[in-house]
Amino acid sequence: QSVLTQPPSASGTPGQRVTISCSGSSSNIGSNYVYWYQQLPGTAPKLLIYRNNQRPSGVPDRFSGSKSGTSASLAISGLRSEDEADYYCAAWDDSLSGFHAVFGGGTQLTVL
Amino acid sequence: QVQLQESGPGLVKPSQTLSLTCTVSGGSISSGSYYWSWIRQPAGKGLEWIGRIYTSGSTNYNPSLKSRVTISVDTSKNQFSLKLSSVTAADTAVYYCARAEVDYYGSIWSGEYFDYWGQGTLVTVSS
Numbered sequence: 001q002s003v004l005t006q007p008p009s010a011s012g013t014p015g016q017r018v019t020i021s022c023s024g025s026s027s028n029i030g031s032n033y034v035y036w037y038q039q040l041p042g043t044a045p046k047l048l049i050y051r052n053n054q055r056p057s058g059v060p061d062r063f064s065g066s067k068s069g070t071s072a073s074l075a076i077s078g079l080r081s082e083d084e085a086d087y088y089c090a091a092w093d094d095s096l097s098g099f100h101a102v103f104g105g106g107t108q109l110t111v112l
Numbered sequence: 113q114v115q116l117q118e119s120g121p122g123l124v125k126p127s128q129t130l131s132l133t134c135t136v137s138g139g140s141i142s143s144g145s146y147y148w149s150w151i152r153q154p155a156g157k158g159l160e161w162i163g164r165i166y167t168s169g170s171t172n173y174n175p176s177l178k179s180r181v182t183i184s185v186d187t188s189k190n191q192f193s194l195k196l197s198s199v200t201a202a203d204t205a206v207y208y209c210a211r212a213e214v215d216y217y218g219s220i221w222s223g224e225y226f227d228y229w230g231q232g233t234l235v236t237v238s239s
Binding site for chain 2: 002032033035037043044045047050051088090097098100101102103105106
């Protein structure tokens with residue numbers, strides 16, 4: 001059971017806008033930045049969003065992130081076939097159990 | 113361009129210790145504000161952070177694995193390593209090493225993100 005909660009799947013048609021949610025708690029999302037990673041089949045994850053809504057160089061502006069309270073969202077606009085991948089949210093958690101990174105369970109995005 | 117490469121046995125027997133090494137190339141493991149992490153992914157499942165180390169030797173571990181994990185660093189070899197003891201079939205996974213760049217707000221830690229990853233290595237726990 002992952003600390004951060006994501007829907008297991010999402011889908012959309014080319015050109016559509018899709019959002020993926022990520023829910024956490026006050027010890028992680030509520031008090032720290034949210035990060036998003038994209039994992040294409042058979043490859044290592046790749047950083048997509050940092051500091052809630054910042055894109056590393058090379059990441060298209062079709063990808064955007066937001067955060068409100070203990071939840072966050074990743075939006076993908078102008079959906080393309082190459083966006084078909086697994087998406088993971090992540091945050092740092094500082095609770096009584098210790099300081100550590102936590103991930104969501106991942107959302108498998110299908111481009112119909 | 114920084115590159116990370118995991119190495120180690122692909123098969124470990126139950127109750128034994130899993131040992132992996134990550135070799136960093138294209139930059140010194142000691143330079144900059146970076147932590148070095150291990151992350152794993154069972155087949156068809158999500159990512160699980162195992163722990164991290166700074167080149168000073170300071171470590172943090174996932175509370176759920178803390179009693180079995182040791183991460184160490186060898187700056188002379190530009191490597192860091194993972195040891196996971198008393199393994200079971202549940203520890204079968206692809207293991208990734210990754211660099212975490214520290215995000216600062218002024219001089220205060222405000223987060224870290226994994227910007228470079230190894231390709232991953234499959235470790236199977238089986239007799």
